[in-house]
Amino acid sequence: MRSVVFIHTNDKQMLGALVSAHSYRRNSRNPEAFDVRVLRAEDYPELQEKGRTFRRGGHERAWDPDDLQSFTPLRYAIPDEMGHEGVALVTDPDVFAVGDVAELFKRDLQGKAIWCRPRPGFGKITDPLATSVMLLDCSKLSHWKFKQDIQALWDHRLDYLDWINLRRESLDTIGLLEPEWNDFDHLTPETKLLHNTKRRTQPWKTGLPVDFTLRERRGLMSLVMPIVQTVAPNYTRHPDRKQEAYFYALLAEALDMGSVSREQVEKEVKLGHVRPDSLALIDRYRGQLWPAEATPKAA
DSSP states (O other): OOEEEEEEEOGGGHHHHHHHHHHHHHTOSOGGGEEEEEEEGGGOGGGTOTTOEEEETTEEEEOOTTSTTTTGGGGGGHHHHTTTOSEEEEEOTTEEESSOTHHHHTSOOTTOSEEEEEOTTOOSTTSOEEEEEEEEEGGGOTTOOHHHHHHHHHTTSSBHHHHHTTTTSOGGGEEEOOGGGGEETOOOTTOSEEEOOOGGGOGGGTTSBOOSOOOOOOTHHHHHHHHHHHHOOBOOOOSOHHHHHHHHHHHHHHHHHTSSOHHHHHHHHHHTSSOTTHHHHHHHHTTOOTTSOSSOOOO
16 A cells, blocks of 8 residues: 655645645655645534634633644544555645655554654653654554544543643554654754744745634733734744745745646735745745755656
């Protein structure tokens, strides 16, 4: 069975997902060895219902289908999509290949069902886990049933943080990826998958109004966050210009190779999903694919 890279997204992050898909193919020495699929939250009716509530860290929250990250539950739909067979990689739409993802599919999984990395600043299997990039042996995840789990979320029988942080899984079934396979806003020659995880500095959104739900804070931070929203209501520029250049160089190449159309970019700008100077940045950064190879491979 062919391995699959799944990029889960919603329409607000669709351009990022298309650039991500292009990056996986162009940076692999063997792109025909795996498929790349984009999953849209809008195609899952259970994620589009307004008025739902769920529990996150023991606190009730309202579900917003229009939130920037409304796609995150789809991480747990992958075994169903694969018929509970084969190996799949699931990533967020703000993750871009710098290395060759085919290396992951050749990895000895050591009998484990899930491979991911700890969150930055942590290093043990018992620490918080980053599920934004997961390598999955779907044959070992028969207990992942998306429709049942999402209903349990709506019924408050499943806490979102327990689900998203893999707290329901046996630690014996989880392996740790090296940090370079989910490199959080960190781009070096060692980076394999670049993750622009800090939402406020995603390079394609600089200057746009913030359209995501801020995490609930406790104590003094609960008083500070409304002030932050008022003072800094827009996305800000990424502090590493190389990461802005890398995204727009990938987008330029995707345009030149037909993976993305100019009309799609113009539509995303009009919808306010990407910054209005995106076409100018495409021209500015075309070819600046450091540290990946400058010569594209056939898609």
